[in-house]
Amino acid sequence: xxxxxxxxxxxxxxxxxxxxxxxxxxxxxxxxxxxxxxxxxxxxxxxxxxxxxxxxxxxxxxxxxxxxxxxxxxxxxxxxxxxxxxxxxxxxxxxxxxxxxxxxxxxxxxxxxxxxxxxxxxxxxxxxxxxxxxxxxxxxxxxxxxxxxxxxxxxxxxxxxxxxxxxxxxxxxxxxxxxxxxxxxxxxxxxxxxxxxxxxxxxxxxxxxxxxxxxxxxxxxxxxxxxxxxxxxxxxxxxxxxxxxxxxxxxxxxxxxxxxxxxxxxxxxxxxxxxxxxxxxxxxxxxxxxxxxxxxxxxxxxxxxxxxxxxxxxxxxxxxxxxxxxxxxxxxxxxxxxxxxxxxxxxxxxxxxxxxxxxxxxxxxxxxxxxxxxxxxxxxxxxxxxxxxxxxxxxxxxxxxxxxxxxxxxxxxxxxxxxxxxxxxxxxxxxxxxxxxxxxxxxxxxxxxxxxxxxxxxx
Amino acid sequence: xxxxxxxxxxxxxxxxxxxxxxxxxxxxxxxxxxxxxxxxxxxxxxxxxxxxxxxxxxxxxxxxxxxxxxxxxxxxxxxxxxxxxxxxxxxxxxxxxxxxxxxxxxxxxxxxxxxxxxx
Numbered sequence: 001x002x003x004x005x006x007x008x009x010x011x012x013x014x015x016x017x018x019x020x021x022x023x024x025x026x027x028x029x030x031x032x033x034x035x036x037x038x039x040x041x042x043x044x045x046x047x048x049x050x051x052x053x054x055x056x057x058x059x060x061x062x063x064x065x066x067x068x069x070x071x072x073x074x075x076x077x078x079x080x081x082x083x084x085x086x087x088x089x090x091x092x093x094x095x096x097x098x099x100x101x102x103x104x105x106x107x108x109x110x111x112x113x114x115x116x117x118x119x120x121x122x123x124x125x126x127x128x129x130x131x132x133x134x135x136x137x138x139x140x141x142x143x144x145x146x147x148x149x150x151x152x153x154x155x156x157x158x159x160x161x162x163x164x165x166x167x168x169x170x171x172x173x174x175x176x177x178x179x180x181x182x183x184x185x186x187x188x189x190x191x192x193x194x195x196x197x198x199x200x201x202x203x204x205x206x207x208x209x210x211x212x213x214x215x216x217x218x219x220x221x222x223x224x225x226x227x228x229x230x231x232x233x234x235x236x237x238x239x240x241x242x243x244x245x246x247x248x249x250x251x252x253x254x255x256x257x258x259x260x261x262x263x264x265x266x267x268x269x270x271x272x273x274x275x276x277x278x279x280x281x282x283x284x285x286x287x288x289x290x291x292x293x294x295x296x297x298x299x300x301x302x303x304x305x306x307x308x309x310x311x312x313x314x315x316x317x318x319x320x321x322x323x324x325x326x327x328x329x330x331x332x333x334x335x336x337x338x339x340x341x342x343x344x345x346x347x348x349x350x351x352x353x354x355x356x357x358x359x360x361x362x363x364x365x366x367x368x369x370x371x372x373x374x375x376x377x378x379x380x381x382x383x384x385x386x387x388x389x390x391x392x393x394x395x396x397x398x399x400x401x402x403x404x405x406x407x408x409x410x411x412x413x414x415x416x417x418x419x420x421x422x423x424x425x426x427x428x429x430x431x432x433x434x435x436x437x438x439x440x441x442x443x444x445x446x447x448x449x450x451x452x453x454x455x456x457x458x459x
Numbered sequence: 460x461x462x463x464x465x466x467x468x469x470x471x472x473x474x475x476x477x478x479x480x481x482x483x484x485x486x487x488x489x490x491x492x493x494x495x496x497x498x499x500x501x502x503x504x505x506x507x508x509x510x511x512x513x514x515x516x517x518x519x520x521x522x523x524x525x526x527x528x529x530x531x532x533x534x535x536x537x538x539x540x541x542x543x544x545x546x547x548x549x550x551x552x553x554x555x556x557x558x559x560x561x562x563x564x565x566x567x568x569x570x571x572x573x574x575x576x577x578x
């Protein structure tokens with residue numbers, strides 16, 4: 001019996017040891033698993049820390065810096081987090097911030113635009129007013145020295161007006177002036193009037209096309225900005241050449257400068273801005289702000305013309321092409337029609353009284369002429385009455401519907417055939433008119449029969 | 460009513476028209492100087508204002524004041540243009556015509572007599 005005890009003890013111990021070993025192994029396994037898990041979790045926590053730091057230092061600033069351009073915001077740092085709730089939360093934060101930034105941006109933009117627009121409109125109105133007084137002064141003073149000073153003031157004022165106008169347009173305002181349809185040449189020269197170095201701009205060609213009324217001012221403004229850029233980015237001794245070219249479904253204004261030109265990225269950026277599609281932010285035009293291209297982009301988009309600057313000019317600079325579609329163009333009566341009546345009288349002997357006949361100016365012109373210059377009305381002269389037998393003292397009518405009258409119709413040339421009566425009034429019969437005319441003719445005849453004294457007065 | 464071919468005033472400023480000059484090349488113009496276009500000169504190469512001026516003066520003589528009124532340009536600016544055109548031989552100037560006679564008393568008398576005979 002006694003010998004059984006050690007054996008029993010041994011077996012007990014062995015079983016205990018086995019259990020311990022099993023437990024130890026299990027413990028070991030559990031510990032290893034826990035360690036691994038711990039390490040994984042630690043890694044994940046670290047990754048999330050990194051991710052949050054990445055969010056705070058890279059992604060959110062990028063978002064804040066570049067609103068309206070969601071694609072440029074960098075993504076997650078750690079791909080393993082993709083699809084987790086953590087990523088979702090981060091995205092929520094991003095979205096929230098994007099919303100806040102957008103709203104703040106829009107608000108800032110709106111208030112900046114509103115403030116700028118209001119002040120620029122006021123300046124624009126002042127510039128226009130001043131331009132009118134300068135024009136009046138130019139009309140009033142007939143002195144070259146005064147004119148020289150006035151031209152300088154006028155020039156400065158035009159540039160000033162253009163700047164104010166450009167900023168106002170950028171802030172969503174209308175270009176402001178309503179103008180009559182004008183020939184393209186005048187449109188380009190109007191643009192030329194508004195830049196500093198206008199003397200370097202040469203308009204080479206003339207076309208017979210005109211720009212429709214509503215597009216005159218925007219096109220003038222856009223071309224002025226292009227000319228200003230061209231003149232500003234080229235040597236002062238070079239010229240800026242402007243060519244007008246009719247095209248199949250529109251016309252082009254081609255502006256060539258001999259300046260520094262633009263490199264690839266600049267052209268790309270300019271093209272983007274000039275398309276007018278890009279959302280414009282007044283607060284991000286750079287320092288100093290660059291208004292030119294954004295203004296052109298806004299105008300081009302609004303009025304439907306296109307501007308491209310992606311070709312090089314033959315002189316190495318930029319070639320800017322403004323394409324005006326047919327919808328913005330019209331035909332205008334040329335000045336040849338204006339002075340059309342072929343001169344039958346040659347100005348060979350303009351002696352006193354034998355002044356060649358000329359087209360009577362239309363009413364409005366004559367009026368402005370007389371008002372502006374205080375001209376005495378030309379007296380009819382009778383010294384050498386012209387043998388003018390054509391009875392057409394009514395030469396059709398003016399464009400305004402008023403009858404045109406030949407002014408110096410000598411009264412003594414047709415004593416017995418009085419001019420036809422002016423459009424008879426409704427209530428008068430033919431006999432009555434004939435009677436009146438006859439009486440008038442008799443009167444003139446008897447008047448001539450009366451003898452005069454030597455001063456020409458009837459006795 | 461605005462004639463359709465009226466130029467938009469104020470679009471092209473006077474300094475562009477004269478290319479910045481304010482002094483005419485000659486000081487021989489006054490308001491009533493008559494200008495006559497020389498017909499044999501080509502109009503190519505002239506600025507639009509000079510061309511219009513030539514077209515205005517083609518049918519006969521015009522005074523400087525009339526020219527400036529038709530062109531809707533200040534008189535002093537017109538004089539600069541005229542100075543250039545005289546230099547290039549496009550324009551010939553003439554002294555103003557003597558003041559024309561007043562309306563003949565005879566005509567007035569005729570009118571009066573005619574009215575008397577009627578009434």
